[in-house]
Amino acid sequence: MKITTWNINSLAVRLPQVLDWLAANPVDVLCLQELKLSDDKFPLQALQAAGYHSAVFGQKNYNGVAILSRTPARDVIKNIAGFADEQSRVIAATLDSPLGELRVVNGYFVNGQAPGTDKFAYKMRWLTGLRDWLVGELAAHPNLVLLGDFNITADDRDTYDPDGLRETIHHTSEERAHFQALIDLGLVDAFRLFAQAEKSYSWWDYREMAFRRNLGLRIDHILVRSGLQPSVEHCAIDRLPRKNERPSDHAPVTLTLKSL
DNA sequence: ATGACGGTGTGGCACCGA
Numbered sequence: 001m002k003i004t005t006w007n008i009n010s011l012a013v014r015l016p017q018v019l020d021w022l023a024a025n026p027v028d029v030l031c032l033q034e035l036k037l038s039d040d041k042f043p044l045q046a047l048q049a050a051g052y053h054s055a056v057f058g059q060k061n062y063n064g065v066a067i068l069s070r071t072p073a074r075d076v077i078k079n080i081a082g083f084a085d086e087q088s089r090v091i092a093a094t095l096d097s098p099l100g101e102l103r104v105v106n107g108y109f110v111n112g113q114a115p116g117t118d119k120f121a122y123k124m125r126w127l128t129g130l131r132d133w134l135v136g137e138l139a140a141h142p143n144l145v146l147l148g149d150f151n152i153t154a155d156d157r158d159t160y161d162p163d164g165l166r167e168t169i170h171h172t173s174e175e176r177a178h179f180q181a182l183i184d185l186g187l188v189d190a191f192r193l194f195a196q197a198e199k200s201y202s203w204w205d206y207r208e209m210a211f212r213r214n215l216g217l218r219i220d221h222i223l224v225r226s227g228l229q230p231s232v233e234h235c236a237i238d239r240l241p242r243k244n245e246r247p248s249d250h251a252p253v254t255l256t257l258k259s260l
Numbered sequence: 261a262t263g264a265c266g267g268t269g270t271g272g273c274a275c276c277g278a
Contacts, residue, residue, distance in 0.1 A: 009277085010267055034277085036268065061268050062276075111277060151278070170278065203278070206265035217278075249266080249278080 002027035006252035007149040010036040028070050033108035033149045035064030059088035067093050083129030098259040103141035107148035127178035147222040152179045158218035187223035190235040203250045222255045233258040
């Protein structure tokens with residue numbers, strides 16, 4: 001069972017790349033962020049033809065998330081219950097898997113711009129709302145995976161310049177405390193369960209040839225319920241799509257689960 | 261260096277992302 005998260009930075013632009021990637025990587029679930037289109041513009045039929053059902057929470061221009069799956073999604077929830085939000089950032093769904101029912105929570109976390117700004121304050125409130133809501137989700141769903149574009153580096157290994165970028169956006173103590181609060185709900189960072197190459201990143205700026213120089217951040221994460229840990233077979237970043245023409249600035253990250 | 265690149269519509273520039 002393979003589950004992937006990928007911020008595609010406009011599905012309208014990147015649909016051909018998504019279809020190509022799925023043809024080469026026929027994962028069971030693909031969680032997308034930054035669709036940048038409304039529900040009525042979502043390419044439901046093209047993805048259906050590729051063999052995927054879609055649960056979609058779109059938004060014109062910005063944000064937008066979707067869960068593509070081989071089997072239909074159930075109990076779909078959009079955004080964080082109890083947290084009023086104008087922006088389409090979270091979609092959760094229950095899927096059948098060889099491990100039983102799997103709850104998938106797909107998030108496009110707030111960027112936050114810079115510490116001290118209104119957007120940063122929104123990020124902090126949003127992260128608190130997410131955590132509070134997940135307490136109930138975890139109580140209701142034993143097998144839960146939280147994944148997406150977190151817009152947070154978990155620690156210094158996740159950034160190309162830990163000293164130069166210390167306490168800047170994606171690197172602040174407050175953001176990392178929120179990341180830890182999610183871990184403390186009983187989740188584990190699947191990527192770090194395995195030996196990984198140094199300087200493993202999931203995002204690179206479009207500017208300054210950042211990808212070629214590997215000046216990146218690891219901000220796309222997959223957290224799994226610690227009870228699922230024995231089932232986690234692998235977790236890896238696929239840098240290949242970043243080499244496409246007109247790539248997303250993010251690379252897909254894939255979790256492989258095995259039946260025990 | 262409030263830069264850079266690439267997405268969007270309010271468009272021929274401004275705003276946003278990370």
